[in-house]
Amino acid sequence: MRAQTTILDNPALFPHHQSQGNSPVLRHDSDTPLDGTIGSSAGTPEPLLRETLGEALRAFRVRASMTLRELSDVASVSPGYLSEIERGRKEVSSELLASVCHALGVRVSDVLLECISIMALEAEAVDFRHELDATV
Secondary structure (H helix, E strand, O other), X not given: OOOOOOHHHOOOOOOXXXXXXXXXXXXXXXXXXXXXXXXXXXXXXXXXXXXXXXXXXXXXXXHOOOOHHHHHHHXXXXXXXHHHHHOOOOOOXXXXXXXXXXXXXXOHXXXXXXXXXXXXXXXXXXXXXXXXXXXX
16 A cells, blocks of 8 residues: 655645644544534635645646646646646536546545645634634
8 A cells, every 4th residue: 555645745835734644634523513614604715626626736747747738748638728727717527637637647536635635724724713813
């Protein structure tokens, strides 16, 4: 079994995110209800999956030392469209995501786990800010 390392463990790629222990994935405490503290009621929208996915794909590409052009050639997608995906402006189909992940030499599940980790950490940061604001 290979050692699991994540893009979140590379502070150069994500200086505002740090993993917790052996796993960067934060789990929801089932005793605490999901009460909408993120979203329109809190005034802070949840990050969009397409934006987080783009951020993760770009980090995996940089980690693989590939240019946008190199990745686009291997994944059979135009560099412009790939750039739009990385910037979170375009949704990616499951087929295209699989093609890009294959070209990067990573599993789709690894990329999706990174997205979950990033989104969970951002949610935790929002919760923390709300707690700080409540104490002031």
